[in-house]
Amino acid sequence: MIRKYIALLRMKYIEMLAYRLATFVWMTGAVTQPLITMFVWMNIHPEESESFVFYFMAVIFVERMTSAWDVWELDREIREGTFSNLLLRPLHPIHWAIAENVVYKWLFLVILVPVWAVGAAFWPALRPHMTGSQIGWFLLAVVLGAALRFLLSYSCGLLAFWVTKVAAVYGVIDVISLFLSGRIAPLELLPPRLREWSEWLPFRYMISFPIEIATGAADGGELVRGFAIAGGWMVVLTAALQWLWRAGMRKNQAVGG
Amino acid sequence: MRRYGRVFREFFRACLVEEMEYRSEFFGNVISSFFGIGMALLTIQIFFYQTDRLGGWTYGEVLVLLGVFNTLRGCIDFALRPNMPRLLEHVRRGTLDYVLTKPVDSMFYVSFRHLVFWRLIDVVLGFGVIGYGLYVERYVPSVADVLVFLVVMAASFLLIYSLWMMLMTTSFWVVRIDDLSFIFDSFFETARFPGSMYRGAVRMVITYILPAVLITNTPALALLGKWSAWAAFAALVVALLFLWIARRFWRFALRFYTGAGG
Numbered sequence: 001m002i003r004k005y006i007a008l009l010r011m012k013y014i015e016m017l018a019y020r021l022a023t024f025v026w027m028t029g030a031v032t033q034p035l036i037t038m039f040v041w042m043n044i045h046p047e048e049s050e051s052f053v054f055y056f057m058a059v060i061f062v063e064r065m066t067s068a069w070d071v072w073e074l075d076r077e078i079r080e081g082t083f084s085n086l087l088l089r090p091l092h093p094i095h096w097a098i099a100e101n102v103v104y105k106w107l108f109l110v111i112l113v114p115v116w117a118v119g120a121a122f123w124p125a126l127r128p129h130m131t132g133s134q135i136g137w138f139l140l141a142v143v144l145g146a147a148l149r150f151l152l153s154y155s156c157g158l159l160a161f162w163v164t165k166v167a168a169v170y171g172v173i174d175v176i177s178l179f180l181s182g183r184i185a186p187l188e189l190l191p192p193r194l195r196e197w198s199e200w201l202p203f204r205y206m207i208s209f210p211i212e213i214a215t216g217a218a219d220g221g222e223l224v225r226g227f228a229i230a231g232g233w234m235v236v237l238t239a240a241l242q243w244l245w246r247a248g249m250r251k252n253q254a255v256g257g
Numbered sequence: 258m259r260r261y262g263r264v265f266r267e268f269f270r271a272c273l274v275e276e277m278e279y280r281s282e283f284f285g286n287v288i289s290s291f292f293g294i295g296m297a298l299l300t301i302q303i304f305f306y307q308t309d310r311l312g313g314w315t316y317g318e319v320l321v322l323l324g325v326f327n328t329l330r331g332c333i334d335f336a337l338r339p340n341m342p343r344l345l346e347h348v349r350r351g352t353l354d355y356v357l358t359k360p361v362d363s364m365f366y367v368s369f370r371h372l373v374f375w376r377l378i379d380v381v382l383g384f385g386v387i388g389y390g391l392y393v394e395r396y397v398p399s400v401a402d403v404l405v406f407l408v409v410m411a412a413s414f415l416l417i418y419s420l421w422m423m424l425m426t427t428s429f430w431v432v433r434i435d436d437l438s439f440i441f442d443s444f445f446e447t448a449r450f451p452g453s454m455y456r457g458a459v460r461m462v463i464t465y466i467l468p469a470v471l472i473t474n475t476p477a478l479a480l481l482g483k484w485s486a487w488a489a490f491a492a493l494v495v496a497l498l499f500l501w502i503a504r505r506f507w508r509f510a511l512r513f514y515t516g517a518g519g
Contacts, residue, residue, distance in 0.1 A: 032443035035459075036450065043454045044308040168289065175296050184300055191306055 008099035034059045050125040058211040064108040066146040066206050070097050071170040074157025141210035144230050149206045151237035161248040182208030205230035272372040290378045312454030320390030322477040324383045326449050331379025337421045339371040345428040364507045398480050406479040409489050412496035413472045419499035429510040448473040
């Protein structure tokens with residue numbers, strides 16, 4: 001399995017290099033929305049500018065590290081029928097998607113970490129104050145967030161077996177997540193009702209939760225509770241994915257055979 | 258000029274007929290437009306949950322600004338965006354020759370041949386939000402306000418058109434146009450909010466270099482009665498200048514095209 005994965009990763013890496021410009025462009029695009037939002041908040045609470053800078057830079061970082069685009073890939077592949085080719089290969093198609101995610105995130109990491117380091121040298125606001133265990137929990141939360149987002153995206157993508165406009169469905173989910181994952185505002189600034197929703201839905205654990213750990217906003221009991229809820233969603237989404245996969249395969253055979 | 262009006266009407270009719278064949282799509286699209294504006298309003302709601310001013314603009318004023326933004330974006334999506342990939346195809350396949358032999362101006366043709374009719378919903382919704390913002394603000398625009406608004410709005414159209422045209426023209430050299438329009442979108446997003454909100458270098462860039470702020474803020478301010486004749490005139494001059502540049506750039510690219518395509 002490990003050997004297979006190394007081969008997969010290498011293939012995906014070569015594929016990515018072929019689209020360097022596109023990768024770069026998507027990266028720039030991902031930066032603007034958090035930056036605009038950051039300016040809005042700095043304008044509303046000028047006295048807290050420093051913490052907003054840190055927060056939204058962290059949003060950019062975590063958002064890139066957890067982002068998943070499998071729904072668009074699956075939507076296209078299933079609609080155009082190329083997905084069947086993937087099924088013929090000896091390895092489950094989900095491994096191709098996982099490998100791709102790993103490669104892209106590795107690239108983002110390699111680019112973003114030095115950028116952050118240089119930035120932190122100039123702006124004290126960007127310097128994180130984390131203890132060793134905090135760093136550990138932060139990294140774990142980022143990996144968990146990436147897994148949650150991947151599972152959600154892939155499950156939605158599988159809906160393409162039944163629904164024609166999956167990307168539109170996911171678009172709605174994505175907009176909801178914009179509010180509840182902490183991209184529009186740090187969750188503590190949301191109206192109480194929305195905040196309550198954000199605690200229980202999976203979106204917070206995709207972006208805001210790791211950042212809360214990094215800033216020290218979530219520790220002790222809150223930390224345990226957060227990981228418990230995120231873990232619960234992990235189980236739910238994994239089960240959903242498996243169920244959708246099986247049902248999708250039946251549907252696919254019924255249509256194709 | 259009259260002929261171009263007639264040609265445009267013909268494009269409009271052809272696209273409308275095409276669109277009517279997919280009526281079920283139409284409703285889905287209308288819903289997504291409503292959803293989009295609803296989310297934009299909710300975002301502003303969240304900001305104003307914490308404050309009553311954004312860059313010195315009140316809630317009602319920001320709503321008017323959002324309305325102008327939505328209207329302009331609707332116009333881009335209506336006429337310009339659908340044409341971009343097609344120009345790319347023309348250049349790639351060499352079928353641009355056919356366009357060039359047509360008895361209408363090639364720049365006009367490539368920018369307006371394909372219209373996505375349902376996107377006009379965004380324009381309607383935009384005006385709805387403008388109206389609601391004025392209602393919240395309890396401000397009734399005077400005749401002069403509306404006239405200045407129309408002038409600066411026309412200037413904004415010209416500016417956006419020129420920027421998009423330049424972007425489209427790069428398809429003679431750049432292969433992946435999706436990426437380019439994505440960059441434009443992310444920069445245009447800055448125009449959603451008052452320019453006075455931004456700080457430092459970012460403010461300089463979006464005010465003077467890429468006049469995103471000019472495009473939305475001046476029409477909104479005009480409608481709110483906060484205009485100056487001089488600024489309106491300047492906006493118009495800048496817009497015409499950009500149009501001239503876009504036109505020159507298109508001509509230049511065409512020379513390149515015949516040179517390369519043979």
